[in-house]
Amino acid sequence: MEEFHYEEVQLSEMTLEDGMLRFPCPCGDLFELLLQDFIAGRDVAQCPTCSLTIKVLFTKDEKNDFLARNSVNAVCAVAA
Structure with a gap:
């Protein structure tokens, strides 16, 4: 069964705050x-x-760049 999503968003449009990737929802949250x-x-x-x-939506390189730009060490983040 195919999943339906309200929208597809590029990783570069997401913000990182308090350990969460976030993007505005039309409901206001x-x-x-x-x-x-x-x-x-x-x-x-x-x-x-x-x-x-x-x-x-992201490629492996985009994911790695996003994590590096936000000073996230993937090994430490997974272990936490």
């Missing part, structure tokens, strides 16, 4: 994806207020 889940390979962020989800 924010889509959220735990940094640890992102590092582990998850690519779907969910809004905690409504039922919408977004798919985060």
